[in-house]
Amino acid sequence: MEFSHKPVMLYECLEGLNINPEGIYLDGTAGGAGHSSEIAKRLTTGRLISLDRDPDAVAVATERLKDYNATVVNCNYSEMDMALSDLGIDKVNGILMDLGVSSYQLDNAARGFSYHYDAALDMRMSKTGLSAKDVVNEYSYADLSKIIFEYGEEKFARNIANNIVKAREKYTIETTLELAEIIRNSVPQKFRREKNPCKKTFQAIRMEVNGELTHLSEGLDKAFDALEIGGRLCVITFHSLEDRLV
Secondary structure, eight states, rough: OOOOOTTTTHHHHHHHHHHOOOOOOESSTTSSSSHHHHHHTTTSOOEEEEEEEEEEHHHHHOOOOOOOOEEEESSOOOGGGHHHHHTTTOOOEEEEOOOOOHHOOOOOOOGGOSSSSOSSOOOHHHHHHSSSHHHHHOOOOHHHHHHHHHHOOTTHHHHHEEEEEEHHTTTTBBBHHHHHHHHHHSSOOOHHHSSTHHHHHOOOHHHHHTTTHHHHHHHHHHHHHHHEEEEEEEEOSSHHHHHHHH
C-alpha cells in the first residue's frame, strides 16, 4: 500500500513557521513527508530534521526527501532533544508537530487501527511494545473504563468496559471487528444510528497503546527548549484532549 497522506493545513503551517531559507527546522511527524517536503523546498542553506516513530513512515520520508538537505530519524517527537543532540544541533528556528494517527495508518488494515476492516488488534505506531490486543485482554475493568472515558470522552465507557471483560472470559479478543461488535452491543440503539459508536473507544485504546498525551506533554516542553529566540512552533491538533494540552 502506498504511503499517501495529504498534509493538513499545509499553507497555514508554512505561514506560521515563517521559514528562513537559511534556518534549521524540525518536523516532529514525518508521515508521508507532505509537510516535510514543502518545508525542505523553501530552504537554501538551511536544514530539515524530520522525525517519526513509525518505521514505515521513516522509509517513505527518507526516499521522498533524498534530494533535499534533510535528515529523517526514527524516533518520537518526545525524543527530539536526543535526536538533535546526536546530530550536533543545539537550537532550531521552527518546529511542526502534526498530532494523532495518519491516514496511511488508518487505511492500512493490517495495522489494526480501524474499525472498518477486520484485522489483528494492533494500533502500534512504532510497531513495537504494548498492543491494542494487550490492552483489551489484560487491563482491568477499572482501567479500561477510565481510559475509554478519559481518552475517548465516551459516556458509555463503563458499559463498554464491562462487556469487554465479559467477552474475554469466553474468548481472547483478537480482531478489530470483534472489538467493534462488543462496542456496538454496549451502546443504545439510538446512538448506533446517529454515528459509528466505535470511534471514541478505538481512539481511547489507540491513545493508551501509543502513550500519546504523555509524549505530547514531553514533546511540547522539549520543543520550547529547542527553539531559538524568535523561533516558531506550530501544532496541529485533532481533538479536545490534545487542544487542552497545547
